[in-house]
Amino acid sequence: xxxxxxxxxxxxxxxxxxxxxxxxxxxxxxxxxxxxxxxxxxxxxxxxxxxxxxxxxxxxxxxxxxxxxxxxxxxxxxxxxxxxxxxxxxxxxxxxxxxxxxxxxxxxx
Amino acid sequence: xxxxxxxxxxxxxxxxxxxxxxxxxxxxxxxxxxxxxxxxxxxxxxxxxxxxxxxxxxxxxxxxxxxxxxxxxxxxxxxxxxxxxxxxxxxxxxxxxxxxxxxxxxxxxxxxxx
Numbered sequence: 367x368x369x370x371x372x373x374x375x376x377x378x379x380x381x382x383x384x385x386x387x388x389x390x391x392x393x394x395x396x397x398x399x400x401x402x403x404x405x406x407x408x409x410x411x412x413x414x415x416x417x418x419x420x421x422x423x424x425x426x427x428x429x430x431x432x433x434x435x436x437x438x439x440x441x442x443x444x445x446x447x448x449x450x451x452x453x454x455x456x457x458x459x460x461x462x463x464x465x466x467x468x469x470x471x472x473x474x475x
Numbered sequence: 476x477x478x479x480x481x482x483x484x485x486x487x488x489x490x491x492x493x494x495x496x497x498x499x500x501x502x503x504x505x506x507x508x509x510x511x512x513x514x515x516x517x518x519x520x521x522x523x524x525x526x527x528x529x530x531x532x533x534x535x536x537x538x539x540x541x542x543x544x545x546x547x548x549x550x551x552x553x554x555x556x557x558x559x560x561x562x563x564x565x566x567x568x569x570x571x572x573x574x575x576x577x578x579x580x581x582x583x584x585x586x587x588x589x
Contacts (some may be wrong), residue, residue, distance in 0.1 A: 370517060408479075408580035453517070455517075463517075465518040
C-alpha cells in the first residue's frame, strides 16, 4: 500500500534549527511536496523535490533521497510565525498526491 | 497570485440535508480537487476533475458527488449529510501541466453535521 510517515508533533526554540522528517512508500514516484498550514488556514506550498539532494529556499531547505524513500524539511533561524503544521506529500505514478498526517511544530520563545 | 475561493468558511447542517460546497479558481487551471481533512489523518481525496464535465473518484467518494459545469468552478455535493461527514473540506486547483504540478488550496469549509 501507499504510506507517508512523519512525526505528529515537534517543539523547537525561537532562533534554532529544526528538521522534520518524512518517509514514503508509493506506487511509482513523481516528486515530494512540502506544505505549511497554519491553524484554521489553507495549506500553502513550500517546496518540491524530484531529484536527490538539497533544495534551499531562504530559511527553508528540503532534502530528498529516492533510494531511501526519505525527505526532510529544514527550518533555520526559527521565528514564532513558523508555528504551524507541515505536511509532506508524495506524488505517485498516477500523479496523485499521497498525504502525510502533518507535523505540528511548536516554537517556544 | 493564484486565488482559490470557497463559498463558506463555516457551515452547520442537519442530518439528511443536501449540502453544496462551491469552489472557484481564477487561474484557468485544468485540475480541481476536493479533499477532507480530519485530525490525525492526512488529506484524503474525495473527487477530482481534469476538465469541464469530467470527474474521477478519489479515495473516499462514498456519500459525495461533484459537478464541474465551468472550468473555474467545482462543486462538492453531499446528497444526504451524515454526522460522519463533519470535517474540514478543502478545495485545490493545479495547472495540469508537467509533473511539478503544484496544488493551490482554498481557505477551507468547516462543516458540522448535527
